[in-house]
Amino acid sequence: MDRILEPEIMDGRETAEAYARADFSDSNQAFVDRVVARFGxxxxxxxxLGCGPADVPVRLARAASGAxxxxxxxxxxxxxxxxxxxxAAHLTEQITLHLGRLPGLALPEHAFDAVLCKDMLHHLPDPQALWSEARRLARPGAAVYVMDLMRPSSPLEAREIVERVSSREHPILKEDFYNSLCAAFTVEEVRAQLRTAGLTLAVEPASDRHMAIAGVLP
Ligand SMILES: C[S@@+](CC[C@H](N)C(=O)[O-])C[C@H]1O[C@@H](n2cnc3c(N)ncnc32)[C@H](O)[C@@H]1O
Incomplete structure (x- = not known):
């Protein structure tokens, strides 16, 4: 099936609260564990980028106290x-929050040793917003680690994934998950995006529904 775009910014209070209440602990911790193991x-x-309610940064700050x-x-x-x-996590010294929309964030160029992004790529109408910003923010030799959903082959398959993974979740969250699957890219589409961006990063399936896009910039 073709991509079906979903709203880019999750700015409704109800949507944001439903997302923050949901339990993404397994996938968020797996993301952090991979980042620390590979790019510690x-x-x-x-x-x-696209930190949402900051569960990933909080987990990363706990796992890497120097970050x-x-x-x-x-x-x-x-x-x-x-x-x-x-x-609540007493991590205000380690984590700075920044309100801004990619591309063109008001952050210094080439200032970061690692650029991370989990589950934001599929929100973007133009995926180059992420790849151009990653290139702009990363220092030479910086790590890039992005994880995102892979688009299923049909709406029916997307519904089956939602029921398998989140049958007991809040209806808002289930609909959001379904919309996200339909808005996601395929591995081949992301490889083509990276070629266009001139970024040499590996794209691999990371679970039955996620892909990981990772590497070190020259
Ligand atoms: C599905 S949430 C993922 C949150 C978090 N990374 C996680 O995995 O728990 C996607 C987030 O990306 C944000 N977002 C989408 N497009 C964006 C853009 N162009 N610039 C900044 N944030 C964006 C949304 O507002 C939302 O909070």
């Missing part, structure tokens, strides 16, 4: 939930 020597200055993390989102509602989470 490149985590002094990290930017997390200074700038967590970015275009949604004020998400960032206000992120602010609460960062305060």
């Amino acid at each position: 020597d490149r985590l002094s200055s990290v930017v997390d 200074r993390i700038t967590a970015v989102d275009g949604s004020e509602e998400m960032l206000s939930l992120a602010r609460e989470a960062v305060r």
Whole structure:
């Protein structure tokens, strides 16, 4: 099936709260574990693009106490939930929240040792917003680690995934997950995006529904 776009910024209060309440602990911790295992020597200055309610930055700050993390989102509602989470975790020294929309964030160029992004790519009408920003923010030798959904072959398959993975979740969250699967890219589409961007990163399936896009920039 072709991509069906979903709203880019998750700025409704109800949507943001349903997302923040959902339990993504397994996939968020797996993301952080992979980042630390693979790029633990490149985590002094990290930017997390599309941080949502900041569960990933909080987990990363706990796993890598030397990491200074700038967590970015275009949604004020998400960032206000992120602010609460960062305060509750006593991590305001390690995590700085930044309201901004890619591309063209008001952050310094080539200032980060690692550029991370989980589950934001599929929100973007133009995926080059992510790849151009990653290139702009990363220092030479920086790590890039992006994880995102893979688009199923049909709406029926997308519905089956939603029921298998999240049958007991809030209806708003299930619909959001279905829409996200339909908006996601395929592995081949992401490989083509990277060729266009001139980025040499590996794209591999990371689970039955996720792909990982990773590497070190020259
Ligand atoms: C599905 S959530 C993922 C949140 C978090 N990374 C996680 O995995 O829990 C996607 C987030 O990306 C944000 N977003 C989407 N497009 C964006 C853009 N162009 N600039 C900044 N944030 C964006 C949305 O507002 C939303 O909070």
